Amino acid sequence: EALRALGPRDFDPKLYVDLPLAPGADRAAAEAALATVTTRGEMKAFLARYFATAGSDLVEADPPDFEAEPRGFLPRVASGEARAWALKVHALWKDLARRVAPSVAARPDRHTLLPLPGRVVVPGSRFREVYYWDSYWVVRGLLVSKMYDTAKDIVLNLVYLVEEYGFVLNGARSYYTNRSQPPLLSSMVLELYTATGDLGLVRRAFPSLLKEHSFWVSELHNVEIMDNHGRLHNLSRYQAMWNKPRPESATIDEELASKLNSTAAKEKLYHQIASAAESGWDFSSRWMSNSTDMTTLVTTFVIPVDLNTFICKMERDIAVFAKLIGEKATAELFSQASKARHTAIESLLWNSEMEQWLDYWLPTDGNCQGPYKWELKSQNRNIFASNFVPLWLNAHNSGLGPFLDEAKSVRVMRSLQASGLVCPAGIATSVSNTGQQWDFPNGWAPLQHLIAEGLLNSGSTEAKEFAEDIATRWVRTNYAAYKSSGAMHEKYDVEACGKSGGGGEYKPQTGFGWSNGVLLAFLEELGWSHDKEIGCPS
Numbered sequence: 001e002a003l004r005a006l007g008p009r010d011f012d013p014k015l016y017v018d019l020p021l022a023p024g025a026d027r028a029a030a031e032a033a034l035a036t037v038t039t040r041g042e043m044k045a046f047l048a049r050y051f052a053t054a055g056s057d058l059v060e061a062d063p064p065d066f067e068a069e070p071r072g073f074l075p076r077v078a079s080g081e082a083r084a085w086a087l088k089v090h091a092l093w094k095d096l097a098r099r100v101a102p103s104v105a106a107r108p109d110r111h112t113l114l115p116l117p118g119r120v121v122v123p124g125s126r127f128r129e130v131y132y133w134d135s136y137w138v139v140r141g142l143l144v145s146k147m148y149d150t151a152k153d154i155v156l157n158l159v160y161l162v163e164e165y166g167f168v169l170n171g172a173r174s175y176y177t178n179r180s181q182p183p184l185l186s187s188m189v190l191e192l193y194t195a196t197g198d199l200g201l202v203r204r205a206f207p208s209l210l211k212e213h214s215f216w217v218s219e220l221h222n223v224e225i226m227d228n229h230g231r232l233h234n235l236s237r238y239q240a241m242w243n244k245p246r247p248e249s250a251t252i253d254e255e256l257a258s259k260l261n262s263t264a265a266k267e268k269l270y271h272q273i274a275s276a277a278e279s280g281w282d283f284s285s286r287w288m289s290n291s292t293d294m295t296t297l298v299t300t301f302v303i304p305v306d307l308n309t310f311i312c313k314m315e316r317d318i319a320v321f322a323k324l325i326g327e328k329a330t331a332e333l334f335s336q337a338s339k340a341r342h343t344a345i346e347s348l349l350w351n352s353e354m355e356q357w358l359d360y361w362l363p364t365d366g367n368c369q370g371p372y373k374w375e376l377k378s379q380n381r382n383i384f385a386s387n388f389v390p391l392w393l394n395a396h397n398s399g400l401g402p403f404l405d406e407a408k409s410v411r412v413m414r415s416l417q418a419s420g421l422v423c424p425a426g427i428a429t430s431v432s433n434t435g436q437q438w439d440f441p442n443g444w445a446p447l448q449h450l451i452a453e454g455l456l457n458s459g460s461t462e463a464k465e466f467a468e469d470i471a472t473r474w475v476r477t478n479y480a481a482y483k484s485s486g487a488m489h490e491k492y493d494v495e496a497c498g499k500s501g502g503g504g505e506y507k508p509q510t511g512f513g514w515s516n517g518v519l520l521a522f523l524e525e526l527g528w529s530h531d532k533e534i535g536c537p538s
Protein backbone atom coordinates (compact mmCIF):
# COMPACT_ATOMS: atom_id res chain seq x y z
CA GLU A 1 0.00 0.00 0.00
CA ALA A 2 2.81 2.40 0.90
CA LEU A 3 4.53 1.79 -2.43
CA ARG A 4 1.30 2.38 -4.33
CA ALA A 5 0.55 5.64 -2.49
CA LEU A 6 4.10 7.02 -2.17
CA GLY A 7 5.60 5.88 -5.47
CA PRO A 8 8.81 3.96 -6.19
CA ARG A 9 11.27 6.87 -5.75
CA ASP A 10 13.57 6.06 -2.80
CA PHE A 11 11.04 3.53 -1.56
CA ASP A 12 12.48 1.11 1.01
CA PRO A 13 9.94 -1.46 2.29
CA LYS A 14 12.03 -2.11 5.39
CA LEU A 15 11.19 1.34 6.74
CA TYR A 16 7.49 0.43 6.95
CA VAL A 17 7.85 -2.97 8.60
CA ASP A 18 10.10 -1.34 11.20
CA LEU A 19 7.48 1.22 12.31
CA PRO A 20 6.11 0.55 15.79
CA LEU A 21 2.42 1.28 16.41
CA ALA A 22 2.11 4.72 18.00
CA PRO A 23 1.32 4.80 21.72
CA GLY A 24 -2.44 4.57 22.08
CA ALA A 25 -3.01 3.63 18.42
CA ASP A 26 -5.39 0.74 17.87
CA ARG A 27 -4.21 -1.96 15.48
CA ALA A 28 -7.67 -2.82 14.13
CA ALA A 29 -8.42 0.86 13.58
CA ALA A 30 -5.11 1.25 11.72
CA GLU A 31 -5.96 -1.71 9.47
CA ALA A 32 -9.38 -0.25 8.72
CA ALA A 33 -7.91 3.20 8.04
CA LEU A 34 -5.30 1.77 5.67
CA ALA A 35 -8.03 0.38 3.44
CA THR A 36 -9.20 3.93 2.72
CA VAL A 37 -5.77 5.41 1.88
CA THR A 38 -5.17 6.25 -1.78
CA THR A 39 -3.09 9.42 -2.15
CA ARG A 40 0.45 10.29 -1.05
CA GLY A 41 -0.91 12.88 1.40
CA GLU A 42 -3.36 10.41 2.92
CA MET A 43 -0.59 7.85 3.35
CA LYS A 44 1.61 10.40 5.11
CA ALA A 45 -1.24 11.38 7.42
CA PHE A 46 -2.06 7.73 8.08
CA LEU A 47 1.54 6.93 9.03
CA ALA A 48 1.78 9.96 11.31
CA ARG A 49 -1.50 9.07 13.04
CA TYR A 50 -0.91 5.38 13.68
CA PHE A 51 2.83 4.85 13.79
CA ALA A 52 5.85 6.10 15.70
CA THR A 53 9.10 6.59 13.78
CA ALA A 54 11.25 3.63 12.78
CA GLY A 55 13.90 3.03 15.42
CA SER A 56 12.04 4.95 18.14
CA ASP A 57 11.60 1.66 20.02
CA LEU A 58 15.38 1.54 20.47
CA VAL A 59 16.53 4.07 23.01
CA GLU A 60 19.97 5.58 23.20
CA ALA A 61 22.28 3.86 25.65
CA ASP A 62 25.41 5.66 26.71
CA PRO A 63 27.72 2.66 27.15
CA PRO A 64 29.20 3.01 30.66
CA ASP A 65 32.42 1.29 29.58
CA PHE A 66 33.09 3.86 26.85
CA GLU A 67 36.05 6.17 27.42
CA ALA A 68 37.08 8.82 24.90
CA GLU A 69 40.63 7.43 24.90
CA PRO A 70 40.84 4.15 26.77
CA ARG A 71 44.08 3.27 28.50
CA GLY A 72 46.23 1.05 26.25
CA PHE A 73 44.22 1.93 23.12
CA LEU A 74 46.03 0.88 19.93
CA PRO A 75 49.53 0.97 21.42
CA ARG A 76 51.17 0.30 18.04
CA VAL A 77 49.50 3.17 16.22
CA ALA A 78 52.14 5.90 16.36
CA SER A 79 50.93 8.06 13.46
CA GLY A 80 49.04 11.06 14.84
CA GLU A 81 46.71 11.18 11.84
CA ALA A 82 45.84 7.48 12.04
CA ARG A 83 45.35 7.68 15.77
CA ALA A 84 43.08 10.75 15.65
CA TRP A 85 40.90 9.01 13.09
CA ALA A 86 40.87 5.70 14.99
CA LEU A 87 39.60 7.60 18.04
CA LYS A 88 36.76 9.03 15.93
CA VAL A 89 35.84 5.58 14.74
CA HIS A 90 36.06 4.30 18.32
CA ALA A 91 33.66 7.11 19.34
CA LEU A 92 31.10 5.79 16.82
CA TRP A 93 30.27 3.00 19.30
CA LYS A 94 28.39 5.65 21.26
CA ASP A 95 26.22 6.45 18.22
CA LEU A 96 25.54 2.82 17.44
CA ALA A 97 24.83 1.61 21.00
CA ARG A 98 21.18 1.28 21.98
CA ARG A 99 18.81 -0.47 24.34
CA VAL A 100 15.50 -2.01 23.35
CA ALA A 101 12.77 0.16 24.90
CA PRO A 102 10.85 -1.56 27.75
CA SER A 103 7.62 -1.05 25.76
CA VAL A 104 8.78 -3.74 23.32
CA ALA A 105 8.74 -6.52 25.92
CA ALA A 106 5.53 -5.11 27.43
CA ARG A 107 3.64 -5.08 24.08
CA PRO A 108 5.53 -7.25 21.56
CA ASP A 109 2.45 -7.27 19.27
CA ARG A 110 3.03 -3.55 18.52
CA HIS A 111 6.60 -3.96 17.25
CA THR A 112 8.56 -6.04 14.78
CA LEU A 113 11.59 -5.33 16.97
CA LEU A 114 12.30 -8.17 19.41
CA PRO A 115 13.11 -7.58 23.07
CA LEU A 116 16.72 -8.24 24.13
CA PRO A 117 18.07 -8.24 27.67
CA GLY A 118 21.27 -6.21 27.20
CA ARG A 119 22.68 -3.25 25.36
CA VAL A 120 22.97 -3.64 21.60
CA VAL A 121 25.23 -2.21 18.92
CA VAL A 122 23.50 -1.87 15.56
CA PRO A 123 25.21 -1.74 12.14
CA GLY A 124 23.74 1.70 11.36
CA SER A 125 21.37 3.64 9.05
CA ARG A 126 18.51 1.37 7.85
CA PHE A 127 19.93 -1.50 9.90
CA ARG A 128 18.40 -0.40 13.19
CA GLU A 129 18.54 -3.78 14.87
CA VAL A 130 21.14 -6.34 15.90
CA TYR A 131 22.51 -8.61 13.14
CA TYR A 132 24.09 -11.95 13.81
CA TRP A 133 27.31 -12.17 11.82
CA ASP A 134 27.89 -8.40 11.93
CA SER A 135 28.11 -8.80 15.72
CA TYR A 136 31.33 -10.83 15.47
CA TRP A 137 33.25 -7.88 14.01
CA VAL A 138 31.47 -5.45 16.30
CA VAL A 139 32.73 -7.54 19.22
CA ARG A 140 36.26 -7.63 17.74
CA GLY A 141 36.20 -3.82 17.56
CA LEU A 142 34.71 -3.38 21.03
CA LEU A 143 37.52 -5.50 22.44
CA VAL A 144 40.05 -3.16 20.82
CA SER A 145 38.08 -0.30 22.39
CA LYS A 146 38.28 -2.08 25.79
CA MET A 147 34.47 -2.11 25.98
CA TYR A 148 34.28 -5.56 27.50
CA ASP A 149 30.88 -5.12 29.19
CA THR A 150 29.20 -3.94 26.00
CA ALA A 151 30.78 -6.85 24.09
CA LYS A 152 29.48 -9.25 26.74
CA ASP A 153 25.97 -7.79 26.51
CA ILE A 154 26.02 -8.40 22.76
CA VAL A 155 27.01 -12.03 23.22
CA LEU A 156 24.41 -12.58 25.95
CA ASN A 157 21.71 -11.09 23.70
CA LEU A 158 22.57 -13.71 21.06
CA VAL A 159 22.57 -16.44 23.72
CA TYR A 160 19.11 -15.22 24.71
CA LEU A 161 17.95 -15.58 21.08
CA VAL A 162 19.16 -19.20 21.06
CA GLU A 163 17.28 -19.84 24.30
CA GLU A 164 14.10 -18.33 22.83
CA TYR A 165 14.23 -19.60 19.23
CA GLY A 166 16.73 -22.49 19.18
CA PHE A 167 19.18 -20.61 16.96
CA VAL A 168 20.57 -17.12 16.52
CA LEU A 169 18.24 -15.17 14.27
CA ASN A 170 19.44 -13.30 11.18
CA GLY A 171 18.57 -10.17 13.17
CA ALA A 172 16.46 -9.19 16.17
CA ARG A 173 13.17 -8.59 14.30
CA SER A 174 10.11 -10.81 14.11
CA TYR A 175 10.54 -10.97 10.31
CA TYR A 176 13.96 -12.57 10.78
CA THR A 177 12.74 -15.55 12.85
CA ASN A 178 12.70 -17.86 9.81
CA ARG A 179 16.48 -17.95 9.31
CA SER A 180 19.89 -17.51 10.86
CA GLN A 181 23.11 -16.03 9.47
CA PRO A 182 26.74 -17.25 9.26
CA PRO A 183 27.28 -18.85 12.68
CA LEU A 184 29.94 -17.03 14.66
CA LEU A 185 28.57 -17.07 18.22
CA SER A 186 31.21 -19.51 19.51
CA SER A 187 33.89 -17.28 17.97
CA MET A 188 32.52 -14.28 19.88
CA VAL A 189 32.55 -16.24 23.14
CA LEU A 190 36.12 -17.36 22.45
CA GLU A 191 37.32 -13.83 21.70
CA LEU A 192 35.73 -12.51 24.88
CA TYR A 193 37.06 -15.36 26.98
CA THR A 194 40.55 -14.85 25.55
CA ALA A 195 40.41 -11.12 26.31
CA THR A 196 38.89 -11.34 29.80
CA GLY A 197 39.28 -14.90 31.11
CA ASP A 198 35.55 -14.84 31.93
CA LEU A 199 34.85 -18.54 32.49
CA GLY A 200 31.37 -17.67 33.80
CA LEU A 201 30.48 -16.46 30.33
CA VAL A 202 31.70 -19.73 28.81
CA ARG A 203 29.53 -21.73 31.25
CA ARG A 204 26.53 -19.49 30.59
CA ALA A 205 26.86 -19.70 26.79
CA PHE A 206 27.77 -23.39 26.61
CA PRO A 207 24.26 -24.95 26.47
CA SER A 208 23.27 -22.44 23.79
CA LEU A 209 26.33 -23.29 21.72
CA LEU A 210 25.35 -26.97 21.82
CA LYS A 211 21.80 -26.05 20.84
CA GLU A 212 23.01 -23.86 18.00
CA HIS A 213 25.29 -26.64 16.77
CA SER A 214 22.31 -29.05 16.65
CA PHE A 215 20.47 -26.51 14.49
CA TRP A 216 23.29 -26.35 11.93
CA VAL A 217 23.71 -30.14 11.70
CA SER A 218 19.96 -30.88 11.78
CA GLU A 219 18.12 -32.30 8.76
CA LEU A 220 17.34 -28.76 7.67
CA HIS A 221 21.00 -28.04 6.94
CA ASN A 222 22.89 -31.34 6.80
CA VAL A 223 23.82 -33.09 3.54
CA GLU A 224 25.55 -36.49 3.21
CA ILE A 225 28.07 -36.92 0.40
CA MET A 226 30.18 -39.96 -0.47
CA ASP A 227 33.69 -39.30 -1.74
CA ASN A 228 35.57 -41.28 -4.42
CA HIS A 229 36.87 -43.71 -1.81
CA GLY A 230 33.39 -44.60 -0.57
CA ARG A 231 33.72 -42.56 2.64
CA LEU A 232 30.60 -40.72 3.79
CA HIS A 233 30.91 -37.07 4.87
CA ASN A 234 28.45 -34.58 6.37
CA LEU A 235 28.48 -30.94 5.41
CA SER A 236 25.94 -28.16 5.87
CA ARG A 237 24.12 -25.71 3.65
CA TYR A 238 21.90 -22.67 4.16
CA GLN A 239 18.15 -23.18 4.19
CA ALA A 240 15.59 -20.72 5.52
CA MET A 241 12.21 -21.85 6.83
CA TRP A 242 10.27 -19.48 4.59
CA ASN A 243 8.59 -19.46 1.20
CA LYS A 244 6.96 -16.04 1.08
CA PRO A 245 8.34 -12.59 0.20
CA ARG A 246 10.70 -11.24 2.87
CA PRO A 247 8.58 -8.63 4.70
CA GLU A 248 11.51 -6.18 4.76
CA SER A 249 11.84 -6.44 0.97
CA ALA A 250 8.33 -7.61 0.07
CA THR A 251 7.74 -5.32 -2.89
CA ILE A 252 11.13 -6.24 -4.41
CA ASP A 253 10.58 -9.98 -3.99
CA GLU A 254 7.05 -9.78 -5.39
CA GLU A 255 8.22 -7.88 -8.42
CA LEU A 256 10.91 -10.46 -9.10
CA ALA A 257 8.49 -13.34 -8.62
CA SER A 258 6.00 -11.74 -10.99
CA LYS A 259 8.23 -13.05 -13.81
CA LEU A 260 7.18 -16.57 -12.80
CA ASN A 261 3.79 -18.06 -13.53
CA SER A 262 2.87 -20.65 -10.92
CA THR A 263 2.42 -20.21 -7.18
CA ALA A 264 4.73 -23.19 -6.62
CA ALA A 265 7.53 -21.57 -8.66
CA LYS A 266 7.08 -18.30 -6.76
CA GLU A 267 7.24 -20.10 -3.40
CA LYS A 268 10.41 -21.88 -4.45
CA LEU A 269 11.97 -18.56 -5.42
CA TYR A 270 10.98 -16.93 -2.11
CA HIS A 271 12.57 -19.88 -0.28
CA GLN A 272 15.82 -19.46 -2.22
CA ILE A 273 15.82 -15.69 -1.60
CA ALA A 274 15.39 -16.08 2.16
CA SER A 275 18.08 -18.80 2.18
CA ALA A 276 20.48 -16.42 0.41
CA ALA A 277 19.72 -13.88 3.14
CA GLU A 278 20.67 -16.58 5.68
CA SER A 279 24.08 -16.83 3.97
CA GLY A 280 24.82 -13.16 4.66
CA TRP A 281 25.71 -12.90 0.94
CA ASP A 282 22.42 -11.41 -0.17
CA PHE A 283 22.68 -11.31 -3.06
CA SER A 284 25.43 -12.77 -5.19
CA SER A 285 26.05 -14.68 -8.40
CA ARG A 286 27.42 -17.28 -6.00
CA TRP A 287 23.88 -18.59 -5.50
CA MET A 288 22.59 -18.14 -9.05
CA SER A 289 22.75 -20.60 -11.94
CA ASN A 290 22.48 -17.65 -14.33
CA SER A 291 24.38 -14.70 -12.87
CA THR A 292 22.18 -12.16 -14.64
CA ASP A 293 18.86 -13.63 -13.52
CA MET A 294 17.88 -13.56 -9.84
CA THR A 295 15.01 -15.99 -10.47
CA THR A 296 17.69 -18.68 -10.91
CA LEU A 297 18.74 -18.56 -7.23
CA VAL A 298 19.52 -22.10 -5.99
CA THR A 299 21.02 -21.29 -2.58
CA THR A 300 19.83 -24.44 -0.81
CA PHE A 301 21.56 -26.63 -3.40
CA VAL A 302 24.98 -25.17 -2.67
CA ILE A 303 27.34 -26.53 -0.01
CA PRO A 304 29.20 -23.34 0.93
CA VAL A 305 32.90 -23.24 1.78
CA ASP A 306 32.52 -20.46 4.36
CA LEU A 307 29.53 -21.95 6.21
CA ASN A 308 31.40 -25.20 6.74
CA THR A 309 34.51 -23.32 7.81
CA PHE A 310 32.45 -21.51 10.45
CA ILE A 311 30.86 -24.75 11.69
CA CYS A 312 34.27 -26.46 11.81
CA LYS A 313 35.47 -23.54 13.94
CA MET A 314 32.33 -23.78 16.11
CA GLU A 315 33.05 -27.47 16.72
CA ARG A 316 36.65 -26.72 17.68
CA ASP A 317 35.53 -23.91 20.00
CA ILE A 318 32.93 -26.10 21.70
CA ALA A 319 35.62 -28.76 22.25
CA VAL A 320 37.85 -26.14 23.87
CA PHE A 321 35.04 -24.79 26.07
CA ALA A 322 33.98 -28.31 27.10
CA LYS A 323 37.53 -29.03 28.21
CA LEU A 324 37.67 -25.76 30.14
CA ILE A 325 34.52 -26.54 32.10
CA GLY A 326 35.43 -30.17 32.69
CA GLU A 327 33.05 -31.84 30.21
CA LYS A 328 35.59 -34.33 28.92
CA ALA A 329 33.28 -36.57 26.88
CA THR A 330 31.73 -33.57 25.10
CA ALA A 331 35.21 -32.20 24.42
CA GLU A 332 36.19 -35.45 22.75
CA LEU A 333 32.95 -35.62 20.76
CA PHE A 334 33.36 -32.10 19.35
CA SER A 335 37.05 -32.51 18.71
CA GLN A 336 36.15 -35.55 16.56
CA ALA A 337 33.30 -33.64 14.90
CA SER A 338 35.61 -30.79 13.90
CA LYS A 339 38.21 -33.24 12.57
CA ALA A 340 35.51 -35.01 10.54
CA ARG A 341 34.31 -31.72 9.06
CA HIS A 342 37.91 -30.70 8.36
CA THR A 343 38.35 -33.98 6.44
CA ALA A 344 35.07 -33.37 4.60
CA ILE A 345 36.14 -29.85 3.60
CA GLU A 346 39.46 -31.14 2.32
CA SER A 347 37.93 -34.17 0.54
CA LEU A 348 34.94 -32.52 -1.10
CA LEU A 349 35.57 -28.78 -1.38
CA TRP A 350 39.33 -28.55 -1.95
CA ASN A 351 40.39 -28.25 -5.57
CA SER A 352 44.04 -29.19 -5.97
CA GLU A 353 44.35 -27.78 -9.46
CA MET A 354 43.06 -24.32 -8.50
CA GLU A 355 44.51 -24.51 -4.96
CA GLN A 356 41.29 -23.08 -3.52
CA TRP A 357 38.24 -24.48 -1.79
CA LEU A 358 35.15 -24.40 -3.98
CA ASP A 359 31.43 -24.44 -3.21
CA TYR A 360 29.84 -27.76 -4.15
CA TRP A 361 26.60 -27.71 -6.16
CA LEU A 362 24.05 -30.46 -5.59
CA PRO A 363 21.71 -31.56 -8.37
CA THR A 364 18.71 -29.24 -8.23
CA ASP A 365 16.24 -32.07 -8.76
CA GLY A 366 17.31 -33.97 -5.62
CA ASN A 367 16.08 -34.00 -2.02
CA CYS A 368 19.25 -32.22 -0.87
CA GLN A 369 19.82 -34.64 1.96
CA GLY A 370 21.80 -37.33 0.21
CA PRO A 371 23.73 -39.45 0.25
CA TYR A 372 25.10 -37.99 -2.97
CA LYS A 373 28.07 -39.32 -4.88
CA TRP A 374 30.78 -36.64 -5.14
CA GLU A 375 31.76 -35.46 -8.62
CA LEU A 376 34.56 -33.07 -9.49
CA LYS A 377 32.37 -31.30 -12.04
CA SER A 378 29.97 -30.24 -9.27
CA GLN A 379 32.53 -27.93 -7.68
CA ASN A 380 31.77 -24.35 -8.69
CA ARG A 381 34.97 -23.11 -10.35
CA ASN A 382 33.92 -19.45 -10.27
CA ILE A 383 36.13 -17.22 -8.16
CA PHE A 384 34.73 -15.83 -4.90
CA ALA A 385 36.47 -14.44 -1.83
CA SER A 386 34.77 -17.25 0.13
CA ASN A 387 37.04 -19.73 -1.70
CA PHE A 388 39.82 -18.50 0.61
CA VAL A 389 37.94 -18.28 3.91
CA PRO A 390 39.23 -21.63 5.31
CA LEU A 391 42.58 -19.84 5.70
CA TRP A 392 40.92 -18.17 8.69
CA LEU A 393 41.18 -21.44 10.62
CA ASN A 394 44.95 -20.82 10.74
CA ALA A 395 44.26 -17.91 13.06
CA HIS A 396 42.16 -19.87 15.53
CA ASN A 397 43.44 -23.38 15.97
CA SER A 398 42.10 -23.45 19.57
CA GLY A 399 44.98 -25.70 20.54
CA LEU A 400 43.65 -28.55 18.38
CA GLY A 401 46.43 -28.41 15.83
CA PRO A 402 46.91 -26.33 12.67
CA PHE A 403 44.35 -26.43 9.87
CA LEU A 404 46.88 -26.04 7.05
CA ASP A 405 50.59 -26.50 6.92
CA GLU A 406 52.64 -23.44 6.02
CA ALA A 407 53.44 -24.67 2.51
CA LYS A 408 49.78 -25.16 1.65
CA SER A 409 48.89 -21.71 3.03
CA VAL A 410 51.51 -20.21 0.72
CA ARG A 411 50.10 -22.09 -2.28
CA VAL A 412 46.60 -20.81 -1.44
CA MET A 413 48.01 -17.30 -1.11
CA ARG A 414 49.53 -17.54 -4.59
CA SER A 415 46.22 -18.75 -5.93
CA LEU A 416 44.52 -15.73 -4.33
CA GLN A 417 47.14 -13.41 -5.84
CA ALA A 418 46.45 -14.84 -9.30
CA SER A 419 42.66 -14.95 -8.87
CA GLY A 420 41.79 -11.42 -10.00
CA LEU A 421 40.25 -10.70 -6.58
CA VAL A 422 43.11 -8.61 -5.25
CA CYS A 423 42.40 -5.02 -6.25
CA PRO A 424 43.92 -1.61 -5.44
CA ALA A 425 41.64 -1.09 -2.42
CA GLY A 426 41.27 -4.63 -1.11
CA ILE A 427 39.84 -8.04 -1.94
CA ALA A 428 36.80 -8.06 -4.21
CA THR A 429 33.89 -10.34 -3.35
CA SER A 430 33.94 -12.02 -6.76
CA VAL A 431 35.24 -11.34 -10.24
CA SER A 432 31.79 -10.93 -11.84
CA ASN A 433 30.21 -7.52 -12.04
CA THR A 434 26.53 -8.47 -11.77
CA GLY A 435 25.13 -5.41 -9.99
CA GLN A 436 24.54 -7.57 -6.91
CA GLN A 437 26.12 -6.18 -3.77
CA TRP A 438 28.01 -9.42 -2.92
CA ASP A 439 29.89 -9.40 -6.23
CA PHE A 440 32.56 -7.32 -7.97
CA PRO A 441 33.56 -4.53 -7.43
CA ASN A 442 32.40 -4.51 -3.81
CA GLY A 443 34.74 -5.41 -0.98
CA TRP A 444 33.31 -6.16 2.46
CA ALA A 445 35.12 -5.68 5.74
CA PRO A 446 34.45 -9.20 7.09
CA LEU A 447 35.94 -10.84 4.01
CA GLN A 448 39.12 -8.74 4.21
CA HIS A 449 39.49 -9.65 7.85
CA LEU A 450 38.84 -13.39 7.56
CA ILE A 451 41.41 -13.78 4.80
CA ALA A 452 44.04 -11.39 6.18
CA GLU A 453 43.83 -12.92 9.65
CA GLY A 454 44.29 -16.39 8.18
CA LEU A 455 47.34 -15.32 6.17
CA LEU A 456 48.82 -13.41 9.11
CA ASN A 457 48.74 -16.58 11.19
CA SER A 458 49.91 -19.07 8.58
CA GLY A 459 53.49 -19.14 9.82
CA SER A 460 54.85 -17.80 6.51
CA THR A 461 56.59 -14.42 6.46
CA GLU A 462 55.59 -13.91 2.85
CA ALA A 463 51.92 -14.56 3.67
CA LYS A 464 52.17 -12.23 6.67
CA GLU A 465 53.50 -9.46 4.45
CA PHE A 466 50.75 -10.05 1.93
CA ALA A 467 48.12 -9.91 4.70
CA GLU A 468 49.61 -6.62 5.87
CA ASP A 469 49.41 -5.32 2.33
CA ILE A 470 45.70 -6.22 2.09
CA ALA A 471 44.97 -4.65 5.48
CA THR A 472 46.91 -1.51 4.53
CA ARG A 473 44.92 -1.09 1.31
CA TRP A 474 41.71 -1.55 3.29
CA VAL A 475 42.62 0.92 6.02
CA ARG A 476 43.62 3.51 3.43
CA THR A 477 40.41 3.20 1.43
CA ASN A 478 38.34 3.45 4.62
CA TYR A 479 40.29 6.55 5.60
CA ALA A 480 39.97 8.30 2.24
CA ALA A 481 36.24 7.56 2.08
CA TYR A 482 35.85 8.79 5.67
CA LYS A 483 37.68 12.02 4.82
CA SER A 484 35.48 12.71 1.81
CA SER A 485 32.12 11.57 3.21
CA GLY A 486 32.55 11.86 6.99
CA ALA A 487 31.31 8.30 7.41
CA MET A 488 32.30 4.66 7.62
CA HIS A 489 30.58 2.60 4.94
CA GLU A 490 28.90 -0.77 4.87
CA LYS A 491 30.96 -1.82 1.81
CA TYR A 492 33.61 -0.32 -0.47
CA ASP A 493 34.37 -0.37 -4.17
CA VAL A 494 37.82 -1.97 -4.28
CA GLU A 495 38.69 -0.78 -7.77
CA ALA A 496 40.05 2.51 -6.45
CA CYS A 497 41.12 3.85 -3.06
CA GLY A 498 38.48 5.95 -1.28
CA LYS A 499 35.34 4.72 -3.08
CA SER A 500 32.34 3.38 -1.19
CA GLY A 501 30.39 0.46 -2.64
CA GLY A 502 27.03 0.17 -4.38
CA GLY A 503 24.71 -2.23 -6.15
CA GLY A 504 22.10 -4.48 -4.60
CA GLU A 505 18.53 -3.86 -3.55
CA TYR A 506 18.91 -1.00 -1.07
CA LYS A 507 20.83 2.27 -0.98
CA PRO A 508 24.42 2.01 0.36
CA GLN A 509 24.46 2.42 4.15
CA THR A 510 26.81 4.12 6.57
CA GLY A 511 27.57 3.68 10.25
CA PHE A 512 28.92 1.00 10.15
CA GLY A 513 29.33 -1.70 12.78
CA TRP A 514 31.47 -4.33 11.06
CA SER A 515 33.56 -1.84 9.08
CA ASN A 516 34.43 -0.02 12.31
CA GLY A 517 35.25 -3.31 14.03
CA VAL A 518 37.52 -4.53 11.23
CA LEU A 519 39.29 -1.19 11.01
CA LEU A 520 40.07 -1.21 14.73
CA ALA A 521 41.11 -4.89 14.63
CA PHE A 522 43.45 -4.24 11.68
CA LEU A 523 45.02 -1.24 13.42
CA GLU A 524 45.51 -3.29 16.57
CA GLU A 525 47.02 -6.22 14.68
CA LEU A 526 49.24 -4.18 12.34
CA GLY A 527 49.92 -0.92 14.12
CA TRP A 528 50.63 2.19 12.01
CA SER A 529 54.05 3.80 12.23
CA HIS A 530 54.38 7.59 12.35
CA ASP A 531 55.93 7.75 8.88
CA LYS A 532 53.46 5.40 7.17
CA GLU A 533 51.19 7.30 4.77
CA ILE A 534 47.51 6.82 5.59
CA GLY A 535 46.16 8.60 2.51
CA CYS A 536 45.64 6.85 -0.82
CA PRO A 537 48.86 6.03 -2.68
CA SER A 538 49.37 8.44 -5.56
Ligand SMILES: OC[C@H]1O[C@H](O[C@H]2O[C@H](CO)[C@@H](O)[C@H](O)[C@H]2O)[C@H](O)[C@@H](O)[C@@H]1O
Pocket (backbone or CB within 6 Å): 014, 123, 127, 131, 132, 133, 134, 170, 171, 246, 248, 249, 277, 278, 280, 281, 282, 283, 506
Ligand atom coordinates in the same frame (compact mmCIF):
# COMPACT_ATOMS: atom_id res chain seq x y z
O1 LIG B 1 17.03 -5.68 3.87
C1 LIG B 1 17.60 -6.59 3.00
C2 LIG B 1 18.54 -7.57 3.69
O2 LIG B 1 19.44 -6.85 4.51
C3 LIG B 1 20.31 -7.56 5.37
O3 LIG B 1 21.49 -7.96 4.66
C4 LIG B 1 22.55 -7.06 4.55
O4 LIG B 1 22.82 -6.33 5.74
C5 LIG B 1 23.16 -7.10 6.91
C6 LIG B 1 23.46 -6.12 8.01
O5 LIG B 1 24.64 -5.43 7.79
C7 LIG B 1 24.33 -8.04 6.63
O6 LIG B 1 24.49 -8.91 7.72
C8 LIG B 1 24.11 -8.84 5.35
O7 LIG B 1 25.28 -9.56 5.08
C9 LIG B 1 23.79 -7.87 4.22
O8 LIG B 1 23.67 -8.55 3.00
C10 LIG B 1 19.66 -8.74 6.07
O9 LIG B 1 20.62 -9.55 6.71
C11 LIG B 1 18.82 -9.56 5.12
O10 LIG B 1 18.18 -10.63 5.79
C12 LIG B 1 17.78 -8.62 4.51
O11 LIG B 1 16.86 -9.33 3.75
